[in-house]
Amino acid sequence: MATGELNPNHYQAQRAAKVVQHYLNTRYGSPYRLLGLHRVHSGNAEDVEDSGRKYQLEISVQEIISNTTEKCSAEVLFPRGGQQRSPQVQASCEEHLKINTTAQEEALYQQYKMNQSLLSAQNLPDSYGHIDPDMKPFWHLCIVASSFIMLNESSENTLYNMAQVANITQLATENDQLKFDCHVLLHEMVSQEIIHWKLLFTWSPPEGVKVQQMEQLPHCHHCEKPPNTN
Structure with a gap:
């Protein structure tokens, strides 16, 4: 070096x-x-x-x-x-x-805080690189949460990008945070490896994203390669 x-x-x-x-x-x-x-x-x-x-x-x-x-x-x-x-x-x-709560964030938070049915989505983006506009905020949330992994795992010999959200599920919570279980695919650009991680994180406008758990999953040999989102 x-x-x-x-x-x-x-x-x-x-x-x-x-x-x-x-x-x-x-x-x-x-x-x-x-x-x-x-x-x-x-x-x-x-x-x-x-x-x-x-x-x-x-x-x-x-x-x-x-x-x-x-x-x-x-x-x-x-x-x-x-x-x-x-x-x-x-x-x-x-x-x-510094975090500046916007009206958009507050509206999103209130919508999913009050929803009777909990959010669940898969393959963001899909195999054509498409993300439904309603799901884009959650794609962004998963990128932010994945940044905790990518920061933690980074060295001088790595270069990480978030490639895909395999699935995200909203979990019930009794406090003021929205809570999500998420399976993400990270692309390590140097080795060209696709690495699967499981994340448990919370979000609210005043508190931002807080990651509670992160776990690397075993290598998936049969999984389809995600779309190129670099």
Whole structure:
């Protein structure tokens, strides 16, 4: 791995910047707010004695639904050691991304809080890449929840995207959170492996997404490959 100034388009800078995307989604993502990496402007890497490897990045983050961009300075530390530990991330643009409850979010929350029948959906997107408009907020919610996995599992040698929601089921709850059981397919771009995970998470407009459980499922040899959503 190179140290010093990095080519912004090179895999080292891109992989570290993707970790920032996952981090920001875990903190600020919602059914109507999804953050993506727009561009890496510059990057620098250094070995930090006894700690790991630190990346300093200047990036642009895109709010995908509203199609707005925000410049951001970020620092990513990949811990050293044999055991997989999640990267440590700091980002300068967090003040601009704080959760701001919208009328859309509140309406969605109230609709599914009061529904007599609990939500259940499969294959988001389907084999043609289509998602029903009513299901898009839940596709976004699953991406946000999956960002907790992708952040936790990321290293300098990985590059994760969420490929598909195999199924999502709303669960009954007695508190103010909506609760979901979800089976997601993650695409690890370096190995080209499709990895199945089971997630249990909650969401409400003031609290955001909170992941309660995440479990990697055994490799599925007979499963159909999800549509390309990169």
